[in-house]
Amino acid sequence: MIYVSILALLTSMGLFIALYYIKVNLTSPLSLHCIAWFLVSIIGLFAYNEFMEFPAISYYALLIWYLIIYFILTIGELVTFRFYTPGCFNNLQYSCSRYWIFVFPIAIYTIWEIYRVGTGGPAEFFLNLRLANILEDYPGEKFTVMTAVYPVMVGVFAIVCMSKTSKKNIYAIVVWMLLFCIGTMGKFAVITPIIIFLAIRELTIGLNRKKLALYLPVIAVIILLLHFARMATNDETTVSSALGLYIYSPILALSKLSHLELNSSGEYTFRFLFAIFNKMGLTSAEPVQTILDYVDVPVPTNVYTVMQPFFQDFSLYGVAFGAIAYGLIFAFIYASAKQGNPVSIIIYGVLAVSVLTSFLTETLITNLAGNIKLIICIYLLWRFTVKCKIKQ
Secondary structure, three states: OHHHHHHHHHHHHHHHHHHHHOOOOOOOHHHHHHHHHHHHHHHHHHHHHHOOOOOHHHHHHHHHHHHHHHHHHHHHHHHHHHHOOOOOOOOEEEEEOOOHHHHHHHHHHHHHHHHHHHHOOOOOHHHHHHHHHHOOOOOOOOOOHHHHOHHHHHHHHHHHHHOEOOHHHHHHHHHHHHHHHHHHOOHHHHHHHHHHHHHHHHHHOOOOHHHHHHHHHHHHHHHHHHHHHOOOOOOOOOHHHHHHHHHHHHHHHHHHHHHOOOOOOOOOOOHHHHHHHHHOOOOOOOOOOOOOOOEEOOOEEOOOEOOHHHHHHHHHHHHHHHHHHHHHHHHHHHHHHHOOOHHHHHHHHHHOHHHHOOOOEOOOOOOHHHHHHHHHHHHHHHHHHEEEEEOO
16 A cells, blocks of 8 residues: 555645646646546555555556656756747638548448447447457457548547538537447547547647536546446446556556566567568568456456556666657657647647556557558648638
8 A cells, every 4th residue: 555655645746746836738748647647546545455455566667657757748848838828829720621521421331330340249239349449350340441541530630629610520520530439439539539639729729627627527427338338248347446447457467567578679669660570571570469468456457557568578677768758759749739830739639648548558659550640641631631821
């Protein structure tokens, strides 16, 4: 309990200093970093007795990760404070193309894919949807179009959040994003568009924090409903145990990786390079799978926090390396966004979810290929489908 108590105190102080002394935005990487680990420690205090004792190695790993990133992002906030002007987009107006012309037909086809996959598997409808997205050897029907167009649709959604556009565009892309939530039955499908919208809105015209405080419980309920909808009929998970499982258990599971043989070749940290070398025929080794084995904490879980690839490859030295990389990447992107670069604002919006969900899994570097596709789609869409003019 002493480790969790120290972490709760540390993360509480970190969040308080960031919001009230440094006065960062609520969706800044520093705020999201603090919120993520604050949730872990607070839920850990309440759910401590339902899980294994907090391991020392997890404690030291989290201290290294939290403090290094906190320091880098704090320096970034203080440096960019001088040239950041809230509401700097008030004199600019962006307008985008009529995306709804192709989004609506894709949405209609996505409905058909959801029906086909949901009814074409060995389990219940919603569980089939989930399994089809996470199992490579899934025996039932799988998605094709829905997953293929995801980078384009996320780019469209982000641009619509930032532009003056028609209601048809808004309705079309929101409908598709909701269909994607149903089709994947995943938490990230709900969290990602919300973070994109909030981050872009706060960097452009600002956020109403009072309204946000009213909406957040609704978002939490939606995520929990998705979890219980996709459960098997014999699963007796409760709300409290679900929160502990998804938010608190990954940091405990991280310690289980120390019992495995460390991969000094860096096959998790540099998975993207291994995949490229394999495609080029320079190595016969397949890139490691991103779906990991389960461990008991004592409930089974197969997520190990954002630190997993770095820790599994290089132990605590890897955690320090990963923290430096994360801190510098997000400090750079966010600094560019605060200077008013519209593409940087959108890129930060779509990548910010990696910071908020760092208590769960690593998605920035492990999914580097997917993130590069997202960035390319965003750039091309912005370059060829968006116009900017100065308001009169």
